Amino acid sequence: SAVLNVDLQTDAMLQVDISDALSERDKVKFTVHTKSTLPNFKQNEFSVVRQHEEFIWLHDSFVENEEYAGYIIPPAPPRPDFDASREKLQKLGEGEGSMTKEEFTKMKQELEAEYLAIFKKTVAMHEVFLCRVAAHPVLRKDLNFHVFLEYNQDLSVRGKNKKEKLEDFFKNVVKSADGVLVAGVKDVDDFFEHEKTFLLEYHNRVKDASAKSDRMIRSHKNAADDINRIASSLYTLGTQDSTDLCKFFLKVSELFEKTRKIEARIAADEDLKLADLLKYYLRESQAAKDLLYRRSRALVDYENANKALDKARAKNRDVLQAETSQQLCCHKFEKISESAKQELIDFKTRRVAAFRKNLVELAELELKHAKGNLQLLQGCLGILKGNT
Amino acid sequence: MLLVTKKFHNKSEFEFMKLFAARNDSFLSADANVELSTDKSGSSARKEPSGPRHASSFTPSPAAMQPTSLEQVQATAEPNPLKTCENLSTNCVMFLSSLGDGMNAYVAYKVSTRTSLPMFRSKVFSVRRRFSDFLGLYEKLSVKQSLHGCIIPPPPEKSVVGMTKVKVGMDDPSSVEFVERRRAALERYLQRVVSHPSLLQDPDVREFLEREDLPRAVNTQALSGAGFLKMINKASDAVNKMTIKMNESDTWFEDKFQEVENEEQQLRKLHVVVDSLVNHRKELCGNTAVFAKSLAMLGNSEDNTALSRALSQLAEVEDKMEQLHQEQAASDFFIFAELLGDYIRLLGAVRGCFDQRMRAWQRWQEAQSTLQKKREAEAKLLWANKPDKLQQAKEEITEWEARVTQYERDFDRIGMTVRKEVLRFEKEKAKDFKSQIIKYLEAMLQSQQRLIKFWEAFLPEAKAIA
Numbered sequence: 006s007a008v009l010n011v012d013l014q015t016d017a018m019l020q021v022d023i024s025d026a027l028s029e030r031d032k033v034k035f036t037v038h039t040k041s042t043l044p045n046f047k048q049n050e051f052s053v054v055r056q057h058e059e060f061i062w063l064h065d066s067f068v069e070n071e072e073y074a075g076y077i078i079p080p081a082p083p084r085p086d087f088d089a090s091r092e093k094l095q096k097l098g099e100g101e102g103s104m105t106k107e108e109f110t111k112m113k114q115e116l117e118a119e120y121l122a123i124f125k126k127t128v129a130m131h132e133v134f135l136c137r138v139a140a141h142p143v144l145r146k147d148l149n150f151h152v153f154l155e156y157n158q159d160l161s162v163r164g165k166n167k168k169e170k171l172e173d174f175f176k177n178v179v180k181s182a183d184g185v186l187v188a189g190v191k192d193v194d195d196f197f198e199h200e201k202t203f204l205l206e207y208h209n210r211v212k213d214a215s216a217k218s219d220r221m222i223r224s225h226k227n228a229a230d231d232i233n234r235i236a237s238s239l240y241t242l243g244t245q246d247s248t249d250l251c252k253f254f255l256k257v258s259e260l261f262e263k264t265r266k267i268e269a270r271i272a273a274d275e276d277l278k279l280a281d282l283l284k285y286y287l288r289e290s291q292a293a294k295d296l297l298y299r300r301s302r303a304l305v306d307y308e309n310a311n312k313a314l315d316k317a318r319a320k321n322r323d324v325l326q327a328e329t330s331q332q333l334c335c336h337k338f339e340k341i342s343e344s345a346k347q348e349l350i351d352f353k354t355r356r357v358a359a360f361r362k363n364l365v366e367l368a369e370l371e372l373k374h375a376k377g378n379l380q381l382l383q384g385c386l387g388i389l390k391g392n393t
Numbered sequence: 394m395l396l397v398t399k400k401f402h403n404k405s406e407f408e409f410m411k412l413f414a415a416r417n418d419s420f421l422s423a424d425a426n427v428e429l430s431t432d433k434s435g436s437s438a439r440k441e442p443s444g445p446r447h448a449s450s451f452t453p454s455p456a457a458m459q460p461t462s463l464e465q466v467q468a469t470a471e472p473n474p475l476k477t478c479e480n481l482s483t484n485c486v487m488f489l490s491s492l493g494d495g496m497n498a499y500v501a502y503k504v505s506t507r508t509s510l511p512m513f514r515s516k517v518f519s520v521r522r523r524f525s526d527f528l529g530l531y532e533k534l535s536v537k538q539s540l541h542g543c544i545i546p547p548p549p550e551k552s553v554v555g556m557t558k559v560k561v562g563m564d565d566p567s568s569v570e571f572v573e574r575r576r577a578a579l580e581r582y583l584q585r586v587v588s589h590p591s592l593l594q595d596p597d598v599r600e601f602l603e604r605e606d607l608p609r610a611v612n613t614q615a616l617s618g619a620g621f622l623k624m625i626n627k628a629s630d631a632v633n634k635m636t637i638k639m640n641e642s643d644t645w646f647e648d649k650f651q652e653v654e655n656e657e658q659q660l661r662k663l664h665v666v667v668d669s670l671v672n673h674r675k676e677l678c679g680n681t682a683v684f685a686k687s688l689a690m691l692g693n694s695e696d697n698t699a700l701s702r703a704l705s706q707l708a709e710v711e712d713k714m715e716q717l718h719q720e721q722a723a724s725d726f727f728i729f730a731e732l733l734g735d736y737i738r739l740l741g742a743v744r745g746c747f748d749q750r751m752r753a754w755q756r757w758q759e760a761q762s763t764l765q766k767k768r769e770a771e772a773k774l775l776w777a778n779k780p781d782k783l784q785q786a787k788e789e790i791t792e793w794e795a796r797v798t799q800y801e802r803d804f805d806r807i808g809m810t811v812r813k814e815v816l817r818f819e820k821e822k823a824k825d826f827k828s829q830i831i832k833y834l835e836a837m838l839q840s841q842q843r844l845i846k847f848w849e850a851f852l853p854e855a856k857a858i859a
Contacts, residue, residue, distance in 0.1 A: 203696055213687045220684070221677065224673055227676070234666040245659070246652075257834075353696075357859070360704075361859075368848050376845060389834070
């Protein structure tokens with residue numbers, strides 16, 4: 006799906022979407038399609054092929070850019086993970102001899118549908134990232150972003166090697182240690198103090214809810230799978246003979262076949278509307294926390310620069326240098342604070358809107374499926390009771 | 394006498410039991426009424442709410458009426474209306490009490506009967522029985538010659554592990570579930586016994602229902618769950634090892650036996666999957682409860698008021714879903730899984746009848762060959778001219794001729810009994826499966842209706858987010 010972004014000031018339009026995707030052995034190739042009237046692009050419409058690592062490169066380049074310290078960097082999409090699905094398909098292939106042809110075909114269809122669902126999800130998540138960037142008034146102008154969109158060769162961004170991953174890990178450890186330190190200092194500004202308290206708690210709770218929603222949905226899928234096998238088993242029983250009871254079994258088997266499709270859909274919709282929503286806001290709230298951290302760091306730098314200036318004035322040495330440094334820190338801090346405030350307000354607006362949309366859709370889908378189930382059951386019971 | 398009123402530490406397991414019990418109008422600490430009635434189409438057991446009990450007709454088809462030909466077997470598959478006595482009703486009621494303590498504790502079940510059948514001493518009576526008594530009843534019935542060929546309902550399985558846990562601490566929810574499962578299984582067992590026309594006439598059955606102090610049953614070790622099936626299978630093996638192969642005049646018995654074996658296999662497979670469903674449903678239940686709490690916490694920290702409220706409402710919906718899943722799991726188990734378990738055991742019993750017939754045939758063949766040997770011996774004696782031994786030989790021949798006739802009659806009789814029993818069984822089975830599965834589906838339907846209500850209530854809350 007595409008998001009139309011109109012820059013009211015320059016009248017330039019930037020529209021990004023993933024128009025196609027190809028799943029190969031161990032990677033996914035996304036076709037990133039851009040429509041734009043921005044002058045810096047050579048054409049108005051073009052496409053390139055990108056892999057997951059290149060999205061990560063782009064995200065990291067935003068994070069590392071000092072200019073963007075005052076913004077919530079749109080969270081990077083998670084790595085496409087087909088391992089579990091592939092393993093299941095392989096196991097199915099190995100176990101082909103031990104089940105009937107119908108069972109095998111059914112299971113294969115199920116697993117292929119699952120694979121497809123995961124595929125669609127990863128495409129959606131990569132697309133959301135690009136759309137968020139394209140919607141951001143500052144980030145959309147980023148040069149790396151434009152290169153990402155337009156350069157039709159491989160960006161040659163290899164994944165981080167072990168050493169770099171380790172460095173990242175330690176950086177995060179330090180950051181969280183700092184985070185704890187910084188979080189302890191009460192902010193003068195009420196707005197930021199409130200946001201800090203709020204985000205710390207909110208992030209943890211979203212994390213918890215996300216993990217638990219996943220477990221719940223997995224159980225639901227398992228139950229739906231069982232109903233599938235029950236349907237098959239009843240079908241076998243029903244085909245043994247043509248007695249009344251056998252006909253009964255066939256009818257019930259048919260019912261279970263249909264209800265389990267609905268149950269599987271319910272699990273999938275809960276996954277999409279609830280679990281994915283929570284996962285996304287887990288990542289976004291982390292990005293918001295990172296922003297607060299950067300602001301805190303800037304504040305600490307500013308306070309240190311003040312102290313250095315005082316010391317310089319006292320010693321009457323390198324005063325000008327200290328003054329310049331202090332002014333830079335002050336400016337940086339104020340710039341971050343100003344944009345951070347707006348970013349956090351926008352974050353809330355986006356969050357509320359996203360939750361509203363997803364919860365309404367979730368409720369509507371649950372209702373639709375429950376009514377579908379109800380109808381099936383009523384219909385089947387009517388026939389079964391009528392015949393006995 | 395201690396009433397089992399347990400403290401339920403884990404609310405959800407207790408709810409699991411109560412929900413199922415509630416739906417079937419029986420509570421752990423109250424009486425469960427089971428009414429036995431027959432209408433024109435055979436005997437069935439229906440559960441009635443406790444309180445005013447009402448009579449319905451019960452027709453024991455006289456065991457004395459042994460059909461003498463195949464046509465009559467087909468005709469008497471339906472209870473003959475002309476054979477009904479006056480309107481009667483028999484009820485079987487159970488509830489639990491636990492006596493003793495520690496490892497010597499045992500659970501006593503109260504078996505209550507209400508009847509107007511003249512062969513019983515009173516109209517309403519109840520007795521205390523323990524699990525081994527039920528096994529003992531089966532033991533007695535299964536060895537009776539007169540009941541050979543009859544499909545004698547097998548009792549529920551013994552479970553050393555389950556029972557030990559119960560003995561140690563009656564408080565925990567899995568014990569509660571275990572005891573309720575057993576109680577329900579024993580009740581179904583008795584229902585099947587008393588709804589069998591020949592078994593109801595049996596004095597051991599009557600004694601079981603009526604007699605105050607029943608002598609302790611011995612030799613019930615053999616009748617553990619695994620033991621029961623081992624017994625059946627051992628018998629099958631003996632039959633398979635028979636050197637003389639039976640020449641069936643009609644293939645009905647062979648075909649039917651094969652059918653029964655196939656069906657048993659299929660039901661086993663289905664049972665495994667239904668068990669899996671029960672477990673996954675219970676898992677779903679637990680995970681939903683945990684998620685609901687987590688969602689409530691999230692709602693608490695959300696600083697947009699409307700969204701906060703909506704999340705709390707969603708948490709409540711998930712809580713209600715947990716309740717539904719619980720009920721559904723109870724339904725999966727008590728209605729579906731137990732039905733399958735019962736019939737797997739019953740089909741084993743059916744196989745047992747076929748084996749009994751084979752052994753009767755074997756006995757007849759052996760008697761015939763013995764008779765043949767006696768005749769040959771007589772012929773030899775005639776030749777050898779030993780008059781005193783000859784007399785004995787003639788006597789023996791007469792004796793064995795009588796036996797051969799008897800065993801042939803036995804074999805024919807068992808054959809007809811088996812046919813009749815199988816027909817009756819198939820009708821009962823069809824009715825049982827249909828009624829239970831319909832009950833199961835109706836429970837599912839109710840679930841969906843409630844689900845719809847929950848989400849309909851939530852939707853405006855979600856839309857109100859601003």
